[in-house]
Amino acid sequence: MNLAHGPSERSGRFEQLAEELGGIARLFGQRGWTPATSSNFSVRLDADHCAVTISGRDKTRLTADDLMVVDLAGKPAGDHGDAQPSAEAGLHLALYRRDHGIGAVLHTHAPNAVLTTRLQPEAERIRLAGYELLKAFTGVATHDTALDIPIIGNSQDIAALAREADRRLEATAGICWAYLIRDHGVYAWGADLAAALRHLEALDYLLGIELELARLGGRIHSHPQGEPS
Ligand SMILES: [Zn+2]
Numbered sequence: 001m002n003l004a005h006g007p008s009e010r011s012g013r014f015e016q017l018a019e020e021l022g023g024i025a026r027l028f029g030q031r032g033w034t035p036a037t038s039s040n041f042s043v044r045l046d047a048d049h050c051a052v053t054i055s056g057r058d059k060t061r062l063t064a065d066d067l068m069v070v071d072l073a074g075k076p077a078g079d080h081g082d083a084q085p086s087a088e089a090g091l092h093l094a095l096y097r098r099d100h101g102i103g104a105v106l107h108t109h110a111p112n113a114v115l116t117t118r119l120q121p122e123a124e125r126i127r128l129a130g131y132e133l134l135k136a137f138t139g140v141a142t143h144d145t146a147l148d149i150p151i152i153g154n155s156q157d158i159a160a161l162a163r164e165a166d167r168r169l170e171a172t173a174g175i176c177w178a179y180l181i182r183d184h185g186v187y188a189w190g191a192d193l194a195a196a197l198r199h200l201e202a203l204d205y206l207l208g209i210e211l212e213l214a215r216l217g218g219r220i221h222s223h224p225q226g227e228p229s
Pocket of ligand 1: 038040088108109
């Protein structure tokens, strides 16, 4: 099935993916993850094409008309008029080119992601260790592990940012389904939309816990078993 055609002859699958993406976008909007038309989403349609959000559209009211089909080099496929893919589509495409198993990429400006990078101005990565919710990441079977989330410096040069993300992912040992961009937001991906969403939600929860820990001074004061309180 050729899914890379224009809006006038959109396939049922395209419409269904757009509906799923619309539901996710509304959820993110309610959470305050996509302020001021920011953020962008994409799903892979086949080996060489993906549907990506059109630049500048309000993501809280996303429909199939707010998505366009591009090949993995960013060239529009089908008739999309003057529409342009999201400015950061290059980062989505670099991920799809990097790994054929990636089926969806979600990018938001969620406060927990931005706060984490601002609190750690020198950090190259965040290490999340020992949490039960790490099992939400595909390939993780136990809490007794650690995941490194790369932090990449922000830039308006999307091609340079994509190259840097690629370099950092190459250098990251172990399972990695997300990276943070400093003072900007988070990218998360997965084999399909459901997995990408699960990864993004798990990461936001864990960053929220880490931030709350930092806010509380890093540790809960407690009394070990057997010691008088
Ligand atoms: Zn962004």
